[in-house]
Amino acid sequence: xxxxxxxxxGPIEQKWxxxxxxxxxxxxxxxxxxxxxxxxxxxxGASAAASLGELGYDVDAFCYQDSPRRxxxxxxxxxxxxxxxxxxxxxxxxxxxxxxxxGGDFRSREANVYRLAQLSANIIDQCVAQGVxxxxxxxxxxxxxxxxxxxxxxxxxARGQTGQQLLLGAYQALERQVKDGRVRMFPRHEMLELxxxxxxxRGIVTRDLVSGEIEGHAADAVILxxxxxxxxxxxxxxxxxxxxxxxxxxxxxxxxxxNPCFTQIHPTCIPVSGEYQSKLTLMxxxxxxxxxIWVPKQRGDxxxxxxxxxxxRDYYLERIYPAFGNLSPRDIAxxxxxxxxxxxxxxxxxxxxxxxxxxxxxxxxxxxxxxxRYGNLFxxxxxxxxxxxxxxxxxxxxxxxxxxxxxxVDYHLMSTLPxxxxxxxxxxxxxxxxxxxxxxxxxxxxxxxxxxxxTLGHFLAGGKAxxxxxxxxxxxxxxxxxxxxxxxxxxxxQGNRSVDSFHRELGHWMWEDCGMARNRQGLESALEKIRALxxxxxxxxxxxxxxxxxxxxxEKAGRVADFLELGELICRDALERExxxxxxxxxxxxxxxxxxxxxxxxxAHVAAWEYAGENAPPIRNVEALEFEYVHLAQRSYK
Amino acid sequence: xxxxxxxxxxKSRESPGKMARYEVSNVNEHMSFLEMLDxxxxxxxxxNEDPVAFDHDCREGICGSCGFMINGVAHGPQRGTTVCQLxxxxxxxGQALWLEPWRAKAFxxxxxxxxxxxxxxxxxxxxxxISVNTGGAPEANAxxxxxxxxxxxxxxxxxxxxxxxxxACPNAxxxxxxxxxxxxxxxxxxxxxxxxxxxxxxxxxxxAELFGACTNHGECEAVCPKxxxxxxxxxxxxxxxxxxxxxxxxxxxxxxxxLLPRSFP
Ligand SMILES: Cc1cc2nc3c(=O)[nH]c(=O)nc-3n(C[C@H](O)[C@H](O)[C@H](O)COP(=O)(O)OP(=O)(O)OC[C@H]3O[C@@H](n4cnc5c(N)ncnc54)[C@H](O)[C@@H]3O)c2cc1C
Ligand code: FES
Numbered sequence: 001x002x003x004x005x006x007x008x009x010g011p012i013e014q015k016w017x018x019x020x021x022x023x024x025x026x027x028x029x030x031x032x033x034x035x036x037x038x039x040x041x042x043x044x045g046a047s048a049a050a051s052l053g054e055l056g057y058d059v060d061a062f063c064y065q066d067s068p069r070r071x072x073x074x075x076x077x078x079x080x081x082x083x084x085x086x087x088x089x090x091x092x093x094x095x096x097x098x099x100x101x102x103g104g105d106f107r108s109r110e111a112n113v114y115r116l117a118q119l120s121a122n123i124i125d126q127c128v129a130q131g132v133x134x135x136x137x138x139x140x141x142x143x144x145x146x147x148x149x150x151x152x153x154x155x156x157x158a159r160g161q162t163g164q165q166l167l168l169g170a171y172q173a174l175e176r177q178v179k180d181g182r183v184r185m186f187p188r189h190e191m192l193e194l195x196x197x198x199x200x201x202r203g204i205v206t207r208d209l210v211s212g213e214i215e216g217h218a219a220d221a222v223i224l225x226x227x228x229x230x231x232x233x234x235x236x237x238x239x240x241x242x243x244x245x246x247x248x249x250x251x252x253x254x255x256x257x258x259n260p261c262f263t264q265i266h267p268t269c270i271p272v273s274g275e276y277q278s279k280l281t282l283m284x285x286x287x288x289x290x291x292x293i294w295v296p297k298q299r300g301d302x303x304x305x306x307x308x309x310x311x312x313r314d315y316y317l318e319r320i321y322p323a324f325g326n327l328s329p330r331d332i333a334x335x336x337x338x339x340x341x342x343x344x345x346x347x348x349x350x351x352x353x354x355x356x357x358x359x360x361x362x363x364x365x366x367x368x369x370x371x372x373r374y375g376n377l378f379x380x381x382x383x384x385x386x387x388x389x390x391x392x393x394x395x396x397x398x399x400x401x402x403x404x405x406x407x408x409v410d411y412h413l414m415s416t417l418p419x420x421x422x423x424x425x426x427x428x429x430x431x432x433x434x435x436x437x438x439x440x441x442x443x444x445x446x447x448x449x450x451x452x453x454x455t456l457g458h459f460l461a462g463g464k465a466x467x468x469x470x471x472x473x474x475x476x477x478x479x480x481x482x483x484x485x486x487x488x489x490x491x492x493x494q495g496n497r498s499v500d501s502f503h504r505e506l507g508h509w510m511w512e513d514c515g516m517a518r519n520r521q522g523l524e525s526a527l528e529k530i531r532a533l534x535x536x537x538x539x540x541x542x543x544x545x546x547x548x549x550x551x552x553x554x555e556k557a558g559r560v561a562d563f564l565e566l567g568e569l570i571c572r573d574a575l576e577r578e579x580x581x582x583x584x585x586x587x588x589x590x591x592x593x594x595x596x597x598x599x600x601x602x603x604a605h606v607a608a609w610e611y612a613g614e615n616a617p618p619i620r621n622v623e624a625l626e627f628e629y630v631h632l633a634q635r636s637y638k
Numbered sequence: 639x640x641x642x643x644x645x646x647x648x649k650s651r652e653s654p655g656k657m658a659r660y661e662v663s664n665v666n667e668h669m670s671f672l673e674m675l676d677x678x679x680x681x682x683x684x685x686n687e688d689p690v691a692f693d694h695d696c697r698e699g700i701c702g703s704c705g706f707m708i709n710g711v712a713h714g715p716q717r718g719t720t721v722c723q724l725x726x727x728x729x730x731x732g733q734a735l736w737l738e739p740w741r742a743k744a745f746x747x748x749x750x751x752x753x754x755x756x757x758x759x760x761x762x763x764x765x766x767x768i769s770v771n772t773g774g775a776p777e778a779n780a781x782x783x784x785x786x787x788x789x790x791x792x793x794x795x796x797x798x799x800x801x802x803x804x805x806a807c808p809n810a811x812x813x814x815x816x817x818x819x820x821x822x823x824x825x826x827x828x829x830x831x832x833x834x835x836x837x838x839x840x841x842x843x844x845x846a847e848l849f850g851a852c853t854n855h856g857e858c859e860a861v862c863p864k865x866x867x868x869x870x871x872x873x874x875x876x877x878x879x880x881x882x883x884x885x886x887x888x889x890x891x892x893x894x895x896x897l898l899p900r901s902f903p
Contacts, residue, residue: 066756072701128778130828133826
């Protein structure tokens with residue numbers, strides 16, 4: 001497989017302008033002749049569908065929820081980065097670019113990241129024009145706060161509901177196109193297959209989640225904006241329905257899957273409370289602006305927090321990383337939490353937790369200010385745990401949260417399959433081995449509002465509209481049949497174990513062997529366990545109900561079947577990457593201080609996995625990464 | 639803890655439904671309500687019965703997917719809380735709970751506790767946006783927004799579109815939902831150019847979708863998990879009336895023409 005990233009030539013700050021100028025354009029009158037499928041209506045998908053509709057393309061948009069407004073982006077809390085430098089604290093496009101490349105531990109593509117930083121300012125302009133109610137200062141201008149991995153305040157926010165407000169902005173723009181007839185919206189439709197004709201992505205097969213009908217949809221290009229695969233861990237901060245099905249189907253049809261082992265564990269989540277737990281809840285990283293993280297100095301200290309005096313506490317992030325302190329990047333903060341808990345200094349049930357304490361700041365700024373900043377998060381915490389975080393410190397622990405890996409895309413956001421574009425968390429592009437807080441929303445919207453409209457046009461202008469491929473094409477028919485057979489097979493197994501029990505077990509192995517710390521032995525054993533689990537799944541899973549009706553068990557069954565395959569690829573990727581970088585921490589490769597030890601000689605590259613068939617191991621292709629502007633160095637947040 | 643559940647079971651939109659009785663034991667007080675239903679569903683699957691269908695996704699109280707009636711109250715007994723965030727510590731051993739879907743003509747039941755809320759999307763499509771195309775937006779700080787206004791806009795914009803307001807209203811009115819969006823955009827300077835048109839077209843759509851009229855019961859506000867205030871409805875009425883006076887021709891289709899003074903030119 002050839003991986004051509006199509007990075008434009010020239011100095012980095014001119015690449016995007018140059019690319020835009022060199023790209024072919026589609027005549028406005030011809031745009032409506034091109035059909036485009038957008039799967040997913042999160043920030044990336046909704047912004048893309050709306051923008052493409054505005055330009056005049058004929059767009060079909062899909063999501064599995066009952067409304068596009070419910071995509072998982074809605075849950076993002078803390079904020080969105082942009083290099084506006086409003087606080088006058090030294091920010092710039094270059095600094096955002098630099099922080100992102102460094103934060104990603106030098107495993108992302110410089111040109112893409114630079115473009116992202118450039119576009120960040122336009123995103124804020126766009127969202128403000130849409131009426132997104134960002135937080136403001138008394139003078140009426142936009143307010144900012146800080147996030148991990150940065151020493152400037154560049155995060156814009158709407159209370160603790162930034163994702164919600166940004167998504168509603170994009171959703172409203174999308175609904176406007178729906179009303180104008182430029183976008184046809186298909187909610188409660190799940191993509192179950194990608195259709196490739198003559199080497200080009202030409203459509204998808206979906207299941208109508210209400211009627212159960214299996215339908216083909218043809219188009220001139222397909223855009224996947226289906227989010228991340230964090231639910232491979234079963235317990236994660238993702239919504240229950242988040243899945244890999246769309247990206248996994250595309251992988252099996254020839255799109256390369258890049259860096260699957262780069263999975264982010266978020267340091268501040270509410271700890272697991274019992275076996276029945278169905279998901280984990282994030283407490284936004286923004287809380288680390290004001291909260292202080294600590295554990296008792298002494299092992300096995302089970303006294304309540306207020307009985308532990310200041311000098312008996314270890315504010316370990318402030319101690320180990322004085323420059324960034326509580327705002328150290330996520331991978332570093334998560335591992336530090338794991339380390340202190342492994343030492344027996346964790347708090348709460350099972351000792352799997354650390355304190356996030358607001359006592360100091362409440363004393364300093366008063367309760368009202370804290371309520372204004374984080375009121376809804378405090379309420380959420382209290383609702384879930386029954387404890388009042390104004391009075392006692394929160395207990396938090398890391399949880400699976402975000403996936404930097406995803407389908408490989410070039411500078412145009414096109415996968416290795418011509419005509420298949422991938423946006424948002426679903427692609428691998430900008431965050432390297434670790435994403436910085438408030439950068440996912442930025443990337444999703446940059447991809448959807450500002451990149452795809454150019455690159456898609458360039459792709460389409462190179463071909464011809466209306467070559468007569470419809471959903472009756474034999475390839476569509478056989479894809480539909482394939483989907484139906486698979487669903488029938490799941491329904492006919494009539495085994496004795498529920499889908500959830502398999503998913504939970506997969507998540508357990510992934511977390512234990514391929515979570516915050518990994519090693520060869522653990523990964524090798526995980527590979528075996530997952531294979532065995534998958535075999536058992538296809539023998540003894542039990543799915544009730546029928547195909548031609550609402551059947552949530554069947555929906556889950558298909559998703560878990562795909563996770564069982566992806567889990568194996570993640571472990572394989574983690575095994576082959578014999579270095580530690582960002583969120584990928586191989587215990588064999590660490591500095592004497594226990595920090596990630598990269599091996600730039602051997603691994604300064606993207607691993608793009610190519611499917612080679614049911615019975616052959618996947619092929620590991622490599623895209624070398626070059627660092628011209630940010631020099632390779634060991635990250636230091638000390 | 640053990641609970642007795644009476645749950646509305648309905649196979650599909652067309653088929654009739656009825657209440658069915660279940661017992662769940664092993665309920666832990668730290669579970670969320672939906673996790674308790676997960677336990678029930680696992681048991682049903684083990685017995686080869688059809689699990690109870692209910693919408694849910696984020697389980698964090700923000701996506702607005704979840705929601706049903708618990709003992710006649712939308713989202714159950716805890717104020718300001720969606721069912722996914724409702725924890726079992728608020729219930730008692732042996733308690734009997736009646737679970738029913740949202741009931742409204744505009745929200746047909748699809749299965750069990752799951753309803754079709756697509757009418758909400760159509761209300762937004764009717765005008766719940768600011769018409770700006772991508773690109774060409776002015777510099778964000780070129781337009782200062784009064785902090786108080788921005789805060790009020792945010793209060794209204796927090797609506798998650800779950801539909802509890804409709805379910806709780808004796809008239810099945812969507813006034814709280816529609817007014818939240820009208821208020822959000824009316825508070826922002828960006829929302830001014832389309833302010834009147836928006837109020838007219840969203841209200842017209844709301845009426846066309848078979849929602850009832852608002853008669854100020856206030857049940858909607860009481861059950862809203864996001865604390866959207868009744869005041870928004872008053873604002874919507876004011877926006878609508880002002881717009882109707884100013885743009886009389888456009889109101890013709892909305893069914894409210896008769897409310898306008900005949901002498902008005
Ligand atoms: C709790 C939480 C808080 C976060 N906070 C922040 C933050 O403060 N700042 C930040 O920058 N990032 C944050 N993130 C990360 C960020 O929210 C996500 O990375 C981002 O929103 C992903 O957007 P997306 O458009 O790529 O995908 P999503 O929003 O996940 O949307 C995926 C879409 O694809 C659809 N879909 C998926 N599979 C299928 C299928 N098979 N068929 C049809 N449709 C399908 C879904 O219906 C949905 O519409 C947070 C994440 C979480 C979990
Ligand atoms: S599941 Fe999202 S609000 Fe309840």
